[in-house]
Amino acid sequence: MAAPRLTIIVPCYNEAAVLPKSSQVLGTILTKMIQSKQVNPRSQILFVDDGSSDQTWTLIRQLEQDNLIFSGLKFSRNFGHQNALMAGMQVAGKFADAVITIDADLQDDPQLIPKMVTQFSDGNDIVLGVRNDRSSDSTFKRWTAETFYKLMRQIGVQLVPDHADFRLLSHRAVQALMQYSETNLFLRGIIPQLGLPTSKLFYRRKPRFAGESKYPFKKMLAFALDGITSFSIAPIQAIMVLGIGVILISLGMLIYTAIRFFTGNVINGWTSLMMSLWFLGGIQLIGISVIGTYIGKIFAEVKHRPRYIIEIDDYSAAQQPQLVAKSSRG
DSSP: OOOOOEEEEEEESSOTTTHHHHHHHHHHHHHHHHHTTSSOTTOEEEEEEOSOSSSHHHHHHHHHHHOTTEEEEEESSOOOHHHHHHHHHHHHTTTOSEEEEOOTTOOSOGGGHHHHHHHHHTTOSEEEEEEEEOTTSOHHHHHHHHHHHHHHHHTTOOOOTTEEEEEEEEHHHHHHHTTOOOSSOOHHHHGGGGOOOEEEEEEEOOOOOSSOOSOOHHHHHHHHHHHHHHHOOHHHHHHHHHHHHHHHHHHHHHHHHHHHHHTTOOOOOHHHHHHHHHHHHHHHHHHHHHHHHHHHHHHHHHTTOOSOOEEEEHHHHHHHHHHHHHHHHO
């Protein structure tokens, strides 16, 4: 069996501080794999520049000139981390037998990459990198992550706890993933739905060695809400349950008021009236906002706008001669 052609996809957004180090680490790993004939000599590392405003693209271009093992993809603007992953997989999926996605900060263990390829060669279409030690994360971040995974399990969403976006996908898995055309992407929820042979590799998460996290609390919260609303209508069902509860409370208050009325002990209470109005108004606003979130997602989906726009594709340009050769043989 011929050695598989591998593409390592690295999404980048303002990663000028980490690119020199991460490119060196990943380049060394892939070069050793090529030399040991574990992967095809045409295997590459593909950096996807997600509309960076620093020197990220300049550094990628310099890496391309220094070593043919590196290649780049540039968005016309910032489209987001998940779209950067999808673009890299869509472009590389035309040529590669397998792709591996890993963040540029290398908090995920790149030394696991050869083991991922070994498990792929053993017949697994999907190999997931799973963190078994998050001691490098803050207490708050660990707590929020655990809470998120528990909540997703309770509402019936299939997620692999402590798996982020460090994974290997075979060509078959990438082609299956590309059939998912939704605008609101949550890859951690989509990947388990593919149902293809899957294995896991465990590793210890490392601290970020340079630069700043691209997922502050605000973005993590938005990402979690996007995941929940993309795969479940549980929030709407929760509003229904809450509404039923309010109705039951209202019936109880109605019975209590009637008893007070017939016993002649009626007190006109401004406080109780205002509290009731505020309470019901708050529930209504929450209900409207949750339903509005789902309507907003529908609005985004039905427009069928492109998820991203690629301004420069150096990867396909480098692979084009082989594509022509394949077409002539076909």
